[in-house]
Amino acid sequence: MPKNARVTLCNGPYESNGVVEHRNFRLQGLQAALTARGHQCVLEDTREWNMVELVVNGEVVFRCNIKQLEFGGDGQLDPVCKEAVNAVENAY
Numbered sequence: 035m036p037k038n039a040r041v042t043l044c045n046g047p048y049e050s051n052g053v054v055e056h057r058n059f060r061l062q063g064l065q066a067a068l069t070a071r072g073h074q075c076v077l078e079d080t081r082e083w084n085m086v087e088l089v090v091n092g093e094v095v096f097r098c099n100i101k102q103l104e105f106g107g108d109g110q111l112d113p114v115c116k117e118a119v120n121a122v123e124n125a126y
Contacts, residue, residue: 037072041122042089046082048100054083060100061086063109067119088118096121 043064047056056079064086065075080087086103088096096118109115 039073039090039122039125040076041068041073042076042078044078044080044082044085044087044089045100046080046085048084060103060105063104063107063112064115064118065109066107067109067112067115068122071119071123073122088122090122090125093125095125 043061045056045058045061047054050057058077061077068075084099084101086098086100087094098114098118102114104112104115109119
């Protein structure tokens with residue numbers, strides 16, 4: 035995938051402290067890692083609980099549980115972020 039790809043981060047709500055809602059704190063590292071590689075990130079809320087999907091050119095290239103992502107940070111030490119960035123880089 036060439037640089038400057040548009041990556042849609044579809045994320046669902048998850049439970050934290052007994053409250054279920056959409057939160058972007060766990061997506062910060064993933065956004066930072068993708069932006070550092072030259073990609074444009076677009077957030078999209080979905081109804082699917084605990085789910086994160088990365089969509090490139092209308093195709094889901096990566097999917098994981100949002101709780102697998104590290105809270106905050108820049109994504110450099112998060113192995114799930116590295117896997118997601120590789121999936122985006124290898125997308126057609």
